[in-house]
Amino acid sequence: MSRHSGSSKHRSHQSRSTDQNPEDLVEQVKSIVTLLYEVVSSRPREWEAYLPSARSATTALDRIHFFRDPQRYAEQVWMLHGLQEFAYHDADSGCIRDIAEWCQTAWLKILRNYPENVETLTGLGNNWLQRSQATLARIHREEGNDSSSQGNGSASGIFHHSFDSDLDLDSDDDVASPPFDPRRQGPLYVEARGYLQPAVDFFARAVRSADALGSTTGDLLASAAESQMSLGNVTGSPGDERHFSHAIRYLRRAQEIPGYSLSIYLQQYLNDYGRYVS
Structure with a gap:
């Protein structure tokens, strides 16, 4: 998947997200997080191009209350690691504050189920x-x-x-x-x-x-x-x-x-x- 096609695909996902079922949204978020992992490891200087996709992923997960489900622990942790790595791709220079804070809140939600x-x-x-x-x-x-x-x-x-x-x-x-x-x-x-x-x-x-x-x-x-x-x-x-x-x-x-x-x-x-x- 190319960077440009991936970004446009995720923007179209975001626009259609209101009428999609939760499992479709989860799969779309997984594809975004997979891309974020790749961006951080291979081309972190291009992070800004993927910021809308990352934010659409957090919005979608909030909409379906994804982190309330204790049965999806493995998926939750995998997504959080990817989003957190993206938020802190250059920690010495700062972070993507809204995503970093979103990750912290999501971790705390999981901690309620697994203290x-x-x-x-x-x-x-x-x-x-x-x-x-x-x-x-x-x-x-x-x-x-x-x-x-x-x-x-x-x-x-x-x-x-x-x-x-x-x-x-x-x-x-x-x-x-x-x-x-x-x-x-x-x-x-x-x-x-x-x-x-x-x-x-x-x-x-x-x-x-x-x-x-x-x-x-x-x-x-x-x-x-x-x-x-x-x-x-x-x-x-x-x-x-x-x-x-x-x-x-x-x-x-x-x-x-x-x-x-x-x-x-x-x-x-x-x-x-x-x-x-x-």
Whole structure:
């Protein structure tokens, strides 16, 4: 299917949607989401051409109350992953806000039916973590390139040098904490914490649920670690140390899973800072 024929086809689907039965609409949404997956993976710079189709998909699913049906869980999750990936196709630059928020609402609807479901909790954690990336990237741009020598381009790691200095001081409980950093109270930091605290909470719930099932994966632990690292980066001392310590413990667990390898960045982080956490 070509890009142009696909887009025109989906626009015609939208115009006819009011007189179609729900199952026809579901199939049309599936075809749109399949296309969105392909756009994100192969040609993300063309995302804007597919925005009307993505919005028509969310409108159609709302119209038929698709996320109220607990029997369609697998389809719901597959659609949400596709739409969420599209909404955050370039998270460091921002997101497609209405679709990102729609995905969050849809995840919460599924969570009502499956309150301890690992994949749903992970989807919500990812939604909040990805939403924070643009704010973290803006902080990085505005406050310099302190992390440029680290060789990591991820906004989530932009202040991890503070882990080193903070935990050096914390190695002796009698040593005072680092001086108060007024930047941590600035509006961008407050905004970032507002996104990252829910990410940390949802990932923590996902890990607990996965642990209870004996199904915890390295990817889940790595994402949970990244959320803790990111929140630590925008939290003043001494609260930041708690988040960094949680991150190290998640990374240790991930590293111990047979056949799983941390990313180069996370492995380096664990190697550099793991010695500070017992």
